[in-house]
Amino acid sequence: MRLTHVVALTLALSLAGCGGSDQPSKLWEASGFQTPESALPDTDAAVIYVSNMAGKPNEKDGNGYISKLSLDGKVITDKWVTGLDAPKGMALVDGKLFVADIDKLVEIDVATSAITTKHEAAGAKILNDVAAGIDGDIYVSDWSGNAIWRLADGKFEKWLESDQLKNPNGLLVESDKLVVAAWGAMEPDFSTKTPGNLLSVNLEDKTISNLGDGKPVGNLDGLEPLEADTYIVTDWVAGKVFEIAKSGKAKELLSLSQGSADLGYIPASRTAIIPLMVDGKVVAYKF
Template structure:
């Protein structure tokens, strides 16, 4: 079902200071801790993105990609043709890491599913103004949690104990505990979207840039160049990959920012990216192109 595409160098290389390292909490839903890597071992390492594969265009409104290592599967949320409409055309697809399709219609009947994370063998998915809890073994929606005052729920992440999710229209980050209670933990975050967790802290992308929140949800602006970001991957203590929906992917090292990929000329979006750590693979939902593309980070 996929169309293999010859490997093509995406764009410029950039100096890195840490080895590829996926966070122990974030939209990946991984519960195991990732160990820090000695940055001196990879000093002067150059990074680039090269296209490995791309699916066909049957994944309408492909929005968010999530790789879950325990079952070696990519989850892809789709159906965002009208991201604010409760039209029932949303679905979650399953793909293998080589881009072949395991089950295109794994879960159907959603509206506009976006961010995803796995905690305790449940897939949590934002969907406009609710969060769905899906049993990953049975593919059944076990619970749908309404979020009071929600307008446009977007990205979602976990630290293994709570689920965090953003509302891009209201500027709120919500937290959902295992008892099903929802609390607004951050307010006034204009344009909030991408979320990840790392070493006990919550990270976000909003209109001001890349931020870190400590345990008291006090924010620190880490990078002010990548504003209005969409997807976020944490590689190490100060290294990140971030996407802008319009078609850009950046490498961030503190305040230093380098553009790795620009697909705006192709009118191909770069929505909520995922990452396969073992393959150094960045997963890119193309949204309006209705595809999932995979780029190797090397």
């Protein structure tokens, strides 16, 4: 066999063994977390914030906390901020970390690691994800309350409530709309007869519409932009990671374990950081 044939065969076998060059590759895995729900990278500070519910999603037990990791998955501070109940989604704005915590939006000063404000959301059921607009407004999904709350000009209030939100989970502010990763209309046990899909909420008039064809995808959780016209989205129940186009078409990228939650994404390195709630782990994959 000629040398060129040997090289070609070796390359083919190598690609087959790794699942092809377009397959996500696992970079690292960190363990020891307590029901980790959200991972938020801060590349300027070279850290990742991880929210730990350390209990049930609606239990006010004071056991919740935030961990701080390096970008390569090493734990810097296990319990960086403590005294929370069941912290979930996070957003970082001007040195302030905003954390959804059942019926409060907790504001943490990153420089001092101190909780500076707790914005009460009277009547909220389970606040989940947090997203910031370019104008500084903060949007928070009320997962089981079928609502979106907003912090604007220091006032935190219910901004939108509708069954059309299909139990909103992940949020992303994009230009003149709020993109919503919907879980799907929930039964009392959190199951769904029809899984959720991506939605679009007009920020001006609050109209709700399907993003694309509206075809059900899964019990959607984390949501981040991937390409110019696609998003990277997790399915908590199935443990899958999808690429979902603005047309609504979904492509499976990864199959992980149940509990794949609110992921963070670093565009420059094409790295997704995914909390695995049930396993108590955080994993990173390069796309």
